[in-house]
C-alpha cells in the first residue's frame with residue numbers, strides 16, 4: 281500500500297482538486313492524506329485569535345468570508361446537483377459549528393477544534409468528488425486513529441491498531457482519504473501535530489501500515505542541489521539518504537522537516553517528493569540507502585553569530601569545554617558548529633536572545649570575539665572519510681572566500697563552512713559550479 285500526501289495548494293482550487301483526483305485514481309489501493317485548502321488554517325487561527333480577544337464580530341466576519349469561498353468552490357467542483365446539495369449541507373453544518381464558538385467561553389481546547397476543521401472540510405469535499413465521479417473511495421477520519429501520548433508524541437501502537445480497524449471496515453476500497461495534521465491527545469481531546477504537520481501524518485501512517493512508499497506531493501520537482509533563489513542552474517537531486525535530508529532541512533533547504541520523516545526512516549520506508557505540476561518527473565527519493573561517492577546538495581543557514589573564546593587556560597586543561605558549553609545550556613541556546621584548538625574554541629549560534637549575557641559569562645574564561653551576520657554553508661553527500669578528495673573539492677570552490685570556521689567529521693554526510701553572509705551568494709554559486717555543473 282502507498283501513502284500519498286497533498287498539501288494545501290494542491291487542493292486549494294477546484295481545478296487543483298481535480299488534478300489530485302487524476303493522480304490518485306490509477307486503480308492501486310492507497311491512503312491519501314490531505315491538508316486543509318490553502319489559507320484555511322491561517323483563517324481558522326485568525327478566527328481563534330479574534331475569539332481570544334473577545335471579538336466575536338471579527339471572528340464572524342472571517343467565518344463568513346471563508347464560507348463564501350467554500351460555497352464558490354463547491355459550485356465549480358461538482359457536476360451533479362445531488363452532490364452539490366450534499367456538500368453544501370455538510371459545509372453549512374461546519375460553518376454553523378464554527379459560529380457556535382463565537383458565543384461561549386474560548387480556551388485552547390476550542391481553538392484546537394476550530395483549527396481541525398480545515399482538514400475535515402477538504403477531505404470531505406475530495407471524497408464526495410471521488411464518489412460523484414464513480415471512484416471506489418471512502419473517508420477514514422484521522423480523529424479515530426491518529427493519537428499522541430502523554431508526552432505529546434505520536435502513539436504508533438495505537439495508530440497502527442486503530443487504523444487497521446478503519447481499513448478493515450472497508451477492505452474493498454481503492455482510495456482511503458484521511459486528514460493530515462489533526463489528531464487526538466492522550467485524553468481523547470482534539471489536537472494537532474503542529475503547523476505543517478500533514479507530512480508527519482503521512483509518515484506516521486506509512487509506518488503504521490508498513491507502506492511500500494510515502495509520496496509527498498508539492499509544487500516543486502523535489503529537492504534541488506542548491507538554492508534556486510541564489511544560484512543559477514540548480515537541478516533536482518534524485519536520491520538522498522534520510523540523514524542527508526535531515527542535514528539539508530536543518531541547514532535551510534526547503535524540504536521535509538526531519539522529525540516528520542522520522543517514522544518513515546525507522547520503518548525503512550522510502551519517501552518520494554513529487555511535483556503535482558509535473559507528475560512524471562522523478563522527484564527526489566529519500567531512503568536509508570547511501571549513494572556512494574556522491575556530493576548531493578548545498579544549503580545555507582542565515583543569521584548566524586560566531587563566538588570565539590581564546591584562553592591560555594585551555595592549554596592542556598580538561599573540563600574547559602564543559603564549562604563553556606554549560607553557559608550556553610543555562611541560556612537554552614543551542615550551538616550549531618564547533619571548532620576547537622589547543623587555545624580556543626569557536627562556536628556558532630542562531631539564537632542571539634541571550635548573546636550579551638552569554639558573552640559576559642564567557643569573558644571569565646578568556647578573550648571573546650563575536651562576529652555577527654554570518655552564514656553556514658553546508659555541503660551534503662557521502663562524505664565518509666574513505667572518500668578522499670571530497671573536502672578538497674569543497675574547499676577549492678571556496679578558495680576566494682574568507683572562511684571563518686570549518687566543521688567536518690561530525691557525521692558522514694556533512695561538511696560545513698562558516699562565512700560572512702555577504703559572501704553567501706558567491707559561495708553557493710561557486711560550490712554549484714565546482715561540485716555539480718562540470
Ligand code: ASP
Pocket residue numbers: 287288315316321322398460461474475476477478479
Ligand atoms: N493545514 C495545516 C497547516 O496549514 C497542516 C498542513 O497543511 O500540513 O499548517
